[in-house]
Amino acid sequence: EPEVTQTPSHQVTQMGQEVILRCVPISNHLYFYWYRQILGQKVEFLVSFYNNEISEKSEIFDDQFSVERPDGSNFTLKIRSTKLEDSAMYFCASSERLALYNEQFFGPGTRLTVL
Amino acid sequence: RKEVEQDPGPFNVPEGATVAFNCTYSNSASQSFFWYRQDCRKEPKLLMSVYSSGNEDGRFTAQLNRASQYISLLIRDSKLSDSATYLCVVSSPTNTDKLIFGTGTRLQVFP
Numbered sequence: 001e002p003e004v005t006q007t008p009s010h011q012v013t014q015m016g017q018e019v020i021l022r023c024v025p026i027s028n029h030l031y032f033y034w035y036r037q038i039l040g041q042k043v044e045f046l047v048s049f050y051n052n053e054i055s056e057k058s059e060i061f062d063d064q065f066s067v068e069r070p071d072g073s074n075f076t077l078k079i080r081s082t083k084l085e086d087s088a089m090y091f092c093a094s095s096e097r098l099a100l101y102n103e104q105f106f107g108p109g110t111r112l113t114v115l
Numbered sequence: 116r117k118e119v120e121q122d123p124g125p126f127n128v129p130e131g132a133t134v135a136f137n138c139t140y141s142n143s144a145s146q147s148f149f150w151y152r153q154d155c156r157k158e159p160k161l162l163m164s165v166y167s168s169g170n171e172d173g174r175f176t177a178q179l180n181r182a183s184q185y186i187s188l189l190i191r192d193s194k195l196s197d198s199a200t201y202l203c204v205v206s207s208p209t210n211t212d213k214l215i216f217g218t219g220t221r222l223q224v225f226p
Contacts, residue, residue, distance in 0.1 A: 043159060044216070048210070100211055101164045102212065106159050
Protein backbone atom coordinates (compact mmCIF):
# COMPACT_ATOMS: atom_id res chain seq x y z
CA GLU A 1 0.00 0.00 0.00
CA PRO A 2 1.46 3.40 -0.95
CA GLU A 3 2.39 5.60 1.98
CA VAL A 4 3.78 9.00 2.81
CA THR A 5 7.32 8.86 4.15
CA GLN A 6 9.18 11.45 6.20
CA THR A 7 12.82 11.96 7.17
CA PRO A 8 14.36 12.25 9.62
CA SER A 9 12.18 10.61 12.24
CA HIS A 10 13.79 12.75 14.95
CA GLN A 11 15.74 15.97 14.57
CA VAL A 12 17.49 17.73 17.42
CA THR A 13 18.73 21.25 16.79
CA GLN A 14 19.95 24.32 18.62
CA MET A 15 17.77 27.41 18.85
CA GLY A 16 18.45 29.74 15.92
CA GLN A 17 19.52 26.97 13.55
CA GLU A 18 17.83 26.17 10.28
CA VAL A 19 16.14 22.81 9.80
CA ILE A 20 14.69 21.12 6.75
CA LEU A 21 12.10 18.42 7.19
CA ARG A 22 11.58 16.12 4.24
CA CYS A 23 8.56 14.28 2.96
CA VAL A 24 7.84 12.02 0.03
CA PRO A 25 4.10 12.15 -0.68
CA ILE A 26 2.21 9.32 -2.36
CA SER A 27 3.25 9.36 -6.00
CA ASN A 28 -0.01 10.21 -7.78
CA HIS A 29 -1.12 12.77 -5.18
CA LEU A 30 -1.31 16.42 -6.14
CA TYR A 31 -2.11 18.17 -2.85
CA PHE A 32 0.37 18.42 -0.03
CA TYR A 33 0.15 19.62 3.54
CA TRP A 34 2.14 20.19 6.67
CA TYR A 35 0.62 19.93 10.13
CA ARG A 36 2.25 20.07 13.53
CA GLN A 37 1.38 18.68 16.94
CA ILE A 38 2.96 20.06 20.08
CA LEU A 39 3.23 17.35 22.72
CA GLY A 40 -0.11 16.85 24.47
CA GLN A 41 -1.92 19.25 22.16
CA LYS A 42 -4.06 19.01 19.05
CA VAL A 43 -2.90 18.62 15.48
CA GLU A 44 -2.69 22.05 13.81
CA PHE A 45 -2.73 22.94 10.13
CA LEU A 46 0.33 24.82 8.88
CA VAL A 47 0.14 25.01 5.11
CA SER A 48 -1.34 23.47 1.97
CA PHE A 49 0.47 23.33 -1.37
CA TYR A 50 -0.74 22.65 -4.87
CA ASN A 51 0.65 23.23 -8.34
CA ASN A 52 3.93 24.50 -6.92
CA GLU A 53 2.46 27.18 -4.79
CA ILE A 54 0.99 27.67 -1.35
CA SER A 55 -2.80 27.53 -1.46
CA GLU A 56 -3.35 28.40 2.19
CA LYS A 57 -1.29 28.97 5.31
CA SER A 58 -2.16 29.41 8.96
CA GLU A 59 -1.08 32.21 11.26
CA ILE A 60 1.54 29.84 12.68
CA PHE A 61 3.22 29.70 9.26
CA ASP A 62 5.12 32.99 9.51
CA ASP A 63 8.16 34.23 7.59
CA GLN A 64 10.39 31.71 9.37
CA PHE A 65 8.65 28.88 7.54
CA SER A 66 8.83 27.95 3.88
CA VAL A 67 7.84 24.98 1.76
CA GLU A 68 9.22 23.68 -1.47
CA ARG A 69 8.79 20.88 -3.92
CA PRO A 70 12.36 20.77 -5.25
CA ASP A 71 11.77 17.82 -7.57
CA GLY A 72 8.98 15.49 -8.62
CA SER A 73 8.95 13.51 -5.41
CA ASN A 74 10.07 15.50 -2.37
CA PHE A 75 8.14 18.09 -0.39
CA THR A 76 10.08 20.01 2.24
CA LEU A 77 9.38 22.27 5.18
CA LYS A 78 12.14 24.68 6.16
CA ILE A 79 12.30 26.55 9.43
CA ARG A 80 14.90 29.29 9.06
CA SER A 81 15.71 30.15 12.65
CA THR A 82 14.22 27.67 15.08
CA LYS A 83 12.71 28.73 18.40
CA LEU A 84 12.10 26.63 21.49
CA GLU A 85 8.37 26.73 20.77
CA ASP A 86 8.91 25.07 17.38
CA SER A 87 9.52 21.79 19.22
CA ALA A 88 6.72 19.52 18.02
CA MET A 89 5.87 16.58 15.81
CA TYR A 90 5.58 17.69 12.21
CA PHE A 91 3.33 15.64 9.95
CA CYS A 92 3.31 15.78 6.19
CA ALA A 93 0.12 14.71 4.40
CA SER A 94 -1.00 14.31 0.83
CA SER A 95 -4.23 13.78 -1.02
CA GLU A 96 -5.11 12.76 -4.53
CA ARG A 97 -7.65 15.43 -5.31
CA LEU A 98 -9.53 18.32 -3.85
CA ALA A 99 -13.02 17.25 -2.93
CA LEU A 100 -15.47 17.55 -0.12
CA TYR A 101 -14.45 14.21 1.37
CA ASN A 102 -10.93 13.67 0.11
CA GLU A 103 -8.79 11.55 2.39
CA GLN A 104 -5.53 13.04 3.54
CA PHE A 105 -2.84 10.43 4.15
CA PHE A 106 -0.39 11.34 6.88
CA GLY A 107 3.27 10.42 7.13
CA PRO A 108 4.76 9.04 10.36
CA GLY A 109 6.04 12.46 11.39
CA THR A 110 9.33 14.10 12.29
CA ARG A 111 9.84 14.88 15.95
CA LEU A 112 11.67 18.21 16.14
CA THR A 113 13.39 19.09 19.40
CA VAL A 114 14.83 22.60 19.72
CA LEU A 115 17.32 23.07 22.56
CA ARG B 116 -15.57 28.74 21.82
CA LYS B 117 -13.14 26.15 20.45
CA GLU B 118 -13.49 25.30 16.76
CA VAL B 119 -13.80 21.58 17.53
CA GLU B 120 -14.49 20.43 21.06
CA GLN B 121 -14.20 16.92 22.48
CA ASP B 122 -14.21 15.34 25.92
CA PRO B 123 -10.56 14.33 26.43
CA GLY B 124 -11.47 11.24 28.48
CA PRO B 125 -9.96 8.80 29.15
CA PHE B 126 -12.76 6.36 28.60
CA ASN B 127 -11.81 3.06 30.23
CA VAL B 128 -14.06 0.23 29.03
CA PRO B 129 -13.93 -3.59 29.14
CA GLU B 130 -13.64 -5.65 26.00
CA GLY B 131 -17.01 -6.12 24.37
CA ALA B 132 -18.45 -2.86 25.66
CA THR B 133 -20.14 -0.22 23.55
CA VAL B 134 -18.70 3.26 23.85
CA ALA B 135 -19.78 6.58 22.35
CA PHE B 136 -17.80 9.75 21.73
CA ASN B 137 -19.22 13.15 21.00
CA CYS B 138 -17.84 16.25 19.41
CA THR B 139 -19.17 19.74 18.73
CA TYR B 140 -17.95 22.22 16.15
CA SER B 141 -18.39 25.97 16.18
CA ASN B 142 -18.76 26.96 12.53
CA SER B 143 -22.08 26.03 11.00
CA ALA B 144 -20.62 26.53 7.50
CA SER B 145 -18.25 23.57 7.86
CA GLN B 146 -18.86 21.07 5.09
CA SER B 147 -17.02 17.84 5.76
CA PHE B 148 -16.47 15.83 8.88
CA PHE B 149 -14.25 12.95 9.86
CA TRP B 150 -13.12 10.71 12.66
CA TYR B 151 -9.40 9.99 12.71
CA ARG B 152 -7.61 7.59 15.02
CA GLN B 153 -4.22 8.35 16.51
CA ASP B 154 -2.10 5.81 18.35
CA CYS B 155 0.45 7.07 20.86
CA ARG B 156 3.16 9.12 19.12
CA LYS B 157 1.93 8.06 15.67
CA GLU B 158 0.29 9.82 12.79
CA PRO B 159 -3.48 10.36 12.52
CA LYS B 160 -5.23 7.80 10.33
CA LEU B 161 -8.66 8.22 8.81
CA LEU B 162 -11.20 6.01 10.56
CA MET B 163 -14.28 7.18 8.72
CA SER B 164 -15.88 10.14 7.04
CA VAL B 165 -19.14 11.36 8.55
CA TYR B 166 -21.94 12.04 6.12
CA SER B 167 -25.19 13.86 6.74
CA SER B 168 -27.13 10.62 6.49
CA GLY B 169 -24.86 8.91 9.01
CA ASN B 170 -22.73 5.93 8.13
CA GLU B 171 -21.61 2.61 9.48
CA ASP B 172 -18.44 0.61 8.95
CA GLY B 173 -18.46 -2.71 10.78
CA ARG B 174 -18.46 -2.00 14.50
CA PHE B 175 -18.22 1.76 13.98
CA THR B 176 -21.16 4.12 13.44
CA ALA B 177 -20.85 7.85 12.89
CA GLN B 178 -23.66 10.40 13.03
CA LEU B 179 -23.83 14.06 12.14
CA ASN B 180 -26.39 16.54 13.45
CA ARG B 181 -25.92 19.77 11.53
CA ALA B 182 -28.63 21.63 13.45
CA SER B 183 -26.84 21.02 16.75
CA GLN B 184 -23.34 21.07 15.18
CA TYR B 185 -22.67 17.75 16.79
CA ILE B 186 -20.83 14.64 15.59
CA SER B 187 -20.78 11.25 17.28
CA LEU B 188 -18.88 7.99 17.00
CA LEU B 189 -20.19 4.73 18.39
CA ILE B 190 -17.94 1.70 18.78
CA ARG B 191 -19.64 -1.62 19.42
CA ASP B 192 -18.00 -4.77 20.80
CA SER B 193 -14.79 -2.95 21.77
CA LYS B 194 -11.50 -4.74 21.13
CA LEU B 195 -8.19 -4.24 22.91
CA SER B 196 -6.86 -2.96 19.58
CA ASP B 197 -9.40 -0.09 19.66
CA SER B 198 -7.35 1.56 22.41
CA ALA B 199 -6.22 4.87 20.90
CA THR B 200 -7.10 8.55 20.76
CA TYR B 201 -10.06 9.38 18.53
CA LEU B 202 -9.84 12.74 16.79
CA CYS B 203 -12.89 14.63 15.62
CA VAL B 204 -11.94 16.56 12.48
CA VAL B 205 -13.84 19.21 10.57
CA SER B 206 -12.87 20.90 7.34
CA SER B 207 -12.50 24.66 7.26
CA PRO B 208 -15.64 26.35 5.88
CA THR B 209 -13.52 28.37 3.44
CA ASN B 210 -11.12 25.65 2.38
CA THR B 211 -12.18 22.01 2.48
CA ASP B 212 -8.62 20.69 2.40
CA LYS B 213 -7.68 22.52 5.59
CA LEU B 214 -8.50 20.14 8.42
CA ILE B 215 -9.32 21.41 11.91
CA PHE B 216 -8.68 18.86 14.62
CA GLY B 217 -10.16 18.43 18.06
CA THR B 218 -7.85 17.56 20.92
CA GLY B 219 -9.05 13.95 20.84
CA THR B 220 -10.76 11.51 23.16
CA ARG B 221 -8.62 8.79 24.65
CA LEU B 222 -10.04 5.27 24.77
CA GLN B 223 -8.51 2.47 26.80
CA VAL B 224 -10.05 -0.99 26.40
CA PHE B 225 -9.10 -3.46 29.12
CA PRO B 226 -9.42 -7.28 29.18
